[in-house]
Amino acid sequence: MSESNLISIWFFIGALLFLYGLVIFGANIVEMVSPDTGSTVILHELHFGVWWGLLLIVIGGFYFIHFRPWRRKTG
């Protein structure tokens, strides 16, 4: 196994979490702007999905950038 060419698992995790964060954030912003009156979700007034989406974007973005394969180590 050529370890030097292997992309870190954290990069994949970052990419997936970032994508999930965008989708969840976007969907919950839409939900916040035009709420579903028939929703049975408890504490929906907290708009938890917006915050959770943002958290995923931050965590995912950090891993995605920090472990990006095109960043080459020097020295």
Add this chain to the structure above:
Amino acid sequence: MIKMLAVLPCLMWETSGSVLSLGWIDSFIVGVYFVFVLGIGWYLMRFTKTGNDFFMAGRKMTAWIAGLSFVAANLGSLELMGWAAASYQYGILAAHWYWIGAIPAMLFLGLIMMPFYYISRTHSVPGYLKLRYGESASMLSAVSFGFMTVLMSGINMYSMAIVMKVVLGWDIHFSIWVSSITVMVYVVLGGLLSAIFNEVLQFMLIWLGALIIPILGLMEAGGWSGMVARIHANFPAGDYTHLWGPLGSFNDNPMGIHWTGIVFGLGMIISPAYWTTDFLVVQRILSAKDIRSAKLAPIIGAGFKMMVPLIVILPGLLGLALIPGLVGEKEALATGAHSYNEILPLMLARYAGPGLLGLGVTALIAGFMSGMAGNVSAFATVWTYDIYKPVHMKMAREEGPDKHYVKVGRWTTVLGVVVSIGTAYLVQQFASIMDYVQALFSFFVAPMFGTVILGMLWKRTTKAGGFWGLAAGMSSSIGMWAWVRWYPAALKYIALSEHAKDMAENMYRATWSFLIVVLVTVVVSLLTPPKPESELTGLVRGCTDIPSEGDMLWYKRPLTWAVGIFAVFIALNIIFW
């Protein structure tokens, strides 16, 4: 696994209709997950050329990756849902299976046992037995492990399909085929490397998907104290919030268990047996890049394991506080009420809005797939190296090329999945098979621990002692189980109480079979000639030079980490006493 065995039967729903309904955003999130895991498998195929790559992930994993994978392989969906249900039923007592039932054993594996597994360069636990005791003991453990692992995989698959049917309304055949073929494809392509990569990904998803429940649940209940007050108000007669207080007698707690059963049966026999000798989890640690990483990985795993009650036990307790009135499965079927087996999806439906629901369901699917990949990759290794290779070498009179064994490993993965699917359908037809297979699996765990630990720590243990001890332990465990089935009054001899429940019976049976292994191994070893010490180098304490950690910075030493984790473990037990 050992925990799941105890709660699996309560997850066997027979109802129809679903608890959750996914929107298109949720379905998109689930769909992206499948694309990702398959993509990772396809990407890793190019790095999986040799047997070392396929079966051992190249032995290049860091302590963090190996440690997370070690915990993730055990964190299946049935475990998540089963123990959330158990905590609704039994309260915080269920946390014992995460703390005393895991942490000391994981630390013991890291500090005491891992150096021998790692220095011996074995590829598996049966492989270690072959080096220590010869082919007979190795073959006995390999055949029993391989057989039971693949059957358990099928049972898990069927159980998960039932869960998906109840929770999401998915067709059973769809769940079985889509999930198992996905796991098969990514393990065939990338072997253990692919399984480990996906397990780490799955571990993150499980946490991020399930953590929503305790956060919002505690906000709704008014924090921990608010939750406890509500539980006491809802169930004034029961004690659901203390770990050790109600364990003074068999009759004082809903589990029907005494503290001695928890401490000695669970903490000292069953838990170390599972965490230190079940190859499904140990294989992840063997992939570590060096001995420090191999020692540190289970310790890191213990740290994360200790936190799992946050996403498993706490949702059950929050359920007791916020949605009292959930009933057992039989009553639910009769009355149409919700069962406590549905507590996790019910809590998810309570709090998760668009997208979050998809994330939560992805967490459940990820949990199932990480468990199945663990079973399948461990089966492929044990079958190829410990069963097929010795037979092939005897027939061909020479060792085959490495590529040959990689090919066998890939085909064995396919075979393992096919047998698992077959088992899933067999269980669908004959549900009682599940009870027998679970019981069979439990027969091997405790005896294996006795055999491995004596082999590692006592150099006088002989080849004959190891084999006959293991055989005696397994057969006596089967004998005790059969005795109680045919003559129920025997329970008072096996479990020391005629009121003991199944869980207590399992613990005492494991304890007796462990003691029988030790007794038979010691007696036979003392009557047979020992191996010369030169043949025990790298295998046994006292004959092996374990690299010193004296020149390592104190905060990098595995012992320092282990002491820290153990201190937190003690503190948690005192806080929730």
